[in-house]
Amino acid sequence: MTWPEAQRYCRERFIDLATVDSMDDVNRLVNVVDAGYNGSVWIGLKRATQTRWAWSNGENKTSEYFNWAPGQPNEGAYCCFKLRFLSSPLSIGNATYIIQTAKNQSDAQSYCRQYYTDLPTVHNSEENDQITKIIKPSNNFWIGLFLDSWEWSDTWSRFFRHWAAGPPSASGDCVGMSRTNSGRWAQYSCRQRTPFICHGRPVVPEYQFMNQSMTWLDAQSYCRARFTDLAAVTTMNDVNRLVNTVTPGRSGSVWIGLHAVDVKRWVWSMGDISQENMWHPGEPNGDGECVRSFNGSWYDESCSTVLPFVCFNDSAGLMITHTAVSWRDAQSYCRQHHTDLASIRPEQQNLIGHESSLWIGLFLDSWEWSNQWSHFFRHWAAGQPSLSSGSSNCTGMSLADSGKWAQYSCDAQQPFICYGGEFHSNK
Template identity: 35%
Template sequence: MNDMNEVKKSVSDKPNNYVWIGLKKTSVDKWQWSSGDPVLYLNWANGQPDGRDECAVMKNGQWHDVSCSNRQTFICNNTNTGLVFVNQQKNWRDAQSYCRQNHIDLVSVRNQNENQQLQKFINDNNISGDVWIGLFRDSWQWSDQSNSSFRYWRSGEPNNAGVDNCAAITSNDALRDWNDVPCYTQLPFVCHEDKLILIKEKMTWSEALRYCRQNHVDLVSVHSEEIQRRVMNVVKQASTEVVWLGLHNYCSMNMWLWLSGEIVCYQNWAPGNGTTPEDCRLEKRKGAVQSGGDQRWISLPESHKLNFICSRNEE
């Protein structure tokens, strides 16, 4: 939604009804979690999915595919409270929007343990009938091949009418939500350039710094949660388990600083990193971000050879 809010600013007050975005329908129909998690664990009931419907419910501990226009109660994820049952009848897309606005997202079930936890939650709360989970399938894919399952369709869309195989923003509407439109339509469009770039070469921190300054602007400084989200988007493609950031330890005062000279205010350290005094008698310590897991920051000797992230602008 943060990306969508940025796009809304760029398409405001355009005279055209629609503006192209990079979402297109393909011939590949795949199941995915609303949260963007890959579907690695499956728990379909016998005979399911039966090939017709595109959203999933939990029923007696197993999954069933049903029409997304059905009205069901649903379960959201919340960072603080865990699972949240919402006793309101909504279609799948409206349930997804409710969870995203009030909690995090519709619940994901990524393994057998989470499936058992979800069923226990349903039993403990005496929840009867089918409940929406965050599993859906569609054949829409982003042109940059990213796995994002974020959707912002207008109510009733996509209606898959005829050859409406490309997505556009409704620029003459305050919501700026999406519609499916024939791809041959002549429309203005929004381009995207990442402010960050992942370099898949393996270099020491000093070599990475030199490379970024010669070819781009600098090693990335992560001053805010927003920049951390951008880092998380690009770091997933790394070939090393951790990736250099523009973060270094000022040894004599045991302070962590960004290359911009700013003290680290926003923090995203992995446990045991960044908070205890560093032993830098043998080698200076630099900051890196994990390419998998929770993508937290860790402290490493600067001689490690890693991928790294450069910034492309002066922000």
């Protein structure tokens, strides 16, 4: 998959793309990949919006101690110069080893990781004084501090890096790991399609049905006091589990955690925000809240218009269905027979042709989860949500309509579903 597709896949089914904060993790990732595969695989590292000074061993200690010379750091780039370097020991202690062979920073880091622990981290003035005593004042040596402009997909704050020879270049905003190069990392275009590694156990929220009627706000308070929050839903599997959580034989609706907000965002049916811009000039122009693709561009359209559509299938890719239906019916068909309505990237546009308008998975959304979960999976019933529903800003799941969702006044009294662990003993 592309990096964004891989990120979405991992977040839906596990926790996120793989994070790495030690050489042990590097070796474990190498062993996870099929032995016969020689290419790269996505991990969770991507280019960040800011640069930070970080330590080679992954610690985020730069806010606690600096010892820059006057006028430093400047804009020069030194990581490719060859200097002698210092290494931290394998055993616990404050010893530091001088390596007299001159290497560039990347090679020095590799040497220290192979024969010692890493390039040294300097936590305070005492440690800096210890290093100063063992080197000659006129000599320059590498230490573990480097300027970093990358971050993990799950915002993990560790700064362990394992780049291939040479520093990362200016091109490519996502990171792949090479199994055949000792698990080292290189930059690639995020739109390149490659296998990937997720981390975490499969995400399976624990749902709790509360067979007592409350308003939405009271139900939210009840769930937050005793569990985690009102139920959040990210896949069709979650929908089915919610339906099975409710007491058998019960009809009507139950509250879930979705409610209306003032912000409107164009999002994909499969659950992520649109990062692309393929709108035709002048679009969107307010014609509707669903999106059709025609001749390589996007147009907003009334969701009730009937059009052919394009689905995405996890194993087969894009699948065009020529029967004309409404956007909501197209979404239901794709989820029943494939995976979902397709998210279209620029490089995929030529795969769906230009001969007619097709529904794609993009729609205008103004709802959010009670726990502010940023996933945009929706499972509305036909005609929902309705623009004419006024103050009906909360969402109930219908037990008589395959778990589909509809708007209700937040003051209505309904049973509800929480998610999270068992009751807290002190509540």
